[in-house]
Amino acid sequence: MRLTISEFARSVGLAPSALRFYDDCGLLPPAEVDATNGYRYYDPAQADRARLLRDLREIDLPLPDVRLALDAPPAEVADLIRSHLRTLEAKSTATREAATRLLTQLLARNTTAVLGGPELASAIRQVAPTAAAGSADAGEGLEVVLSCVLIELSPEEVTFVATDRYRLAVRTVRPVEFGGTSTRVLVRADELADVSRWAAAGDVVRVEVDGGLTLVRGDESRELAVVDAEYPAYEQILDGLAPPACRVVVDRVGLLEALAGRDVVALDIDSESLRIGDDVKLDAIGSGAVRIGFTASLLAAALEASVGPDVLLEICEPARPVVVRSADQGTFTTLVMPVRLDG
Structure with missing residues (x-):
């Protein structure tokens, strides 16, 4: 037929x-x-x-x-499709980044967000230390970007992001008022840290994006230069986190004190305790068990930026980033890279 x-x-x-x-x-x-x-x-x-x-x-x-x-046989067809999907995803990411840059350039002059002064200061103090040390005047490239803080402004929340490759800190603040369009700017972490105490003294601070970044508190203002560079796609890191195999809440201050004077530490964690060697045992509440290593100074920095008496650690596996959350503040999250333990 x-x-x-x-x-x-x-x-x-x-x-x-x-x-x-x-x-x-x-x-x-x-x-x-x-x-x-x-x-x-x-x-x-x-x-x-x-x-x-x-x-x-x-x-x-x-x-x-x-x-x-x-x-072709089905297996070869499947390989062709997977390779094509990777190409499409790479093009999609590049297109999205280019579109974001264009929108930021076109619309950045129409954005204002009013934040609580103490909240803004808290966000700066928590996130800015995670940026890599160095000066944004040193030149171009990734090192310049990593010495900055990314600020994303939208009607729902203002997000502060910093990373030095080994840590990633993210803090969100809900704006009291918002005007204009969503946008993002990149500013030097050291310059942002310098206005933290000034911002804390105001009930509210208005954030204005108009070529640069201006913070307004009453009759006073502080202007920060904007760095023209592309920030790493931190959302992909957060979205790519596997569900934790081990979750534990532990005394934040006690763990911080136990890290003092140490170089690399091995944490032995189960649902009832967190141990460091034979001399430290902290009570814990959680699920799962794991042995994992950290550079003590990196983990300590994440704990210092957290608030409240307790901290939540979420571990998917010993070689993947570990989520450190403030048990009393869900708007702040830090990722810390573990280290390989010998033996």
């Missing part, structure tokens, strides 16, 4: 014009062509190939790869 091009097109979900194009490309020639009038006829056995061709084109697989896939 032969099907006309229209009948075959309806059965496989392709337009007749697409079938003609794929015939011209040699990807899906008809089973028969009438020599008199040139009408194309298809065999129902060609339907599976046509549907595969349709699906491959729907994911924008290039024609040379489609040609390979149509006659």
Whole structure:
């Protein structure tokens, strides 16, 4: 039984014009062509190939790869699709970053957010120390970016982000008022830290983005230069975190004191205790068990930035970033990289 091009097109979900194009490309020639009038006829056995061709084109697989896939074993087709998806994801990320830069440039002059002064000061004190040491005047590149704090402003929240590769700190503050459009700016961490005490003295501080960043407290203002650079995609790090295999709440101050004077520490954690060697044992509440190593100074810095008497550690595995949360403040999160333990 032969099907006309229209009948075959309806059965496989392709337009007749697409079938003609794929015939011209040699990807899906008809089973028969009438020599008199040139009408194309298809065999129902060609339907599976046509549907595969349709699906491959729907994911924008290039024609040379489609040609390979149509006659390849399923495992090779799967490899082609995975490789294509990685390419699409990379292009999507690049497109999104470019669009964000353009929107920031076009709309940044229309943004204001009013924050509580003490909240703004707290966010600065918690996040700024996580930025890498160094001066943004030193040159260009990643080192400059890592010496800065990213500030993202939106009607729902203002987010402060800093990282030095080994730690990542994120703090959100809900604005009292917001005007304009969502945007993001990058400012030097040391300059931001310098205005922390000044901001804490005001009931509210208005954050204005207009080429630079201006903080307004009453009749006084502080201007901060904006660094023109692309910040690492920290959201991908947070979104890529695996569910924790071990979660434990422990005395923050007690753990901080136990880290003093140490270099690399091994934490032995279970649902009831956290041990450091044979001389430190802290009561804990949680689930799971793990042995994990840290550079003591890095973990201590994360604990110092936290607030409240307790801290929550979330560990997915000993070689992945560990989430350090303030048990009393869900708006602040720090990620700390563990270290390999010998033996």
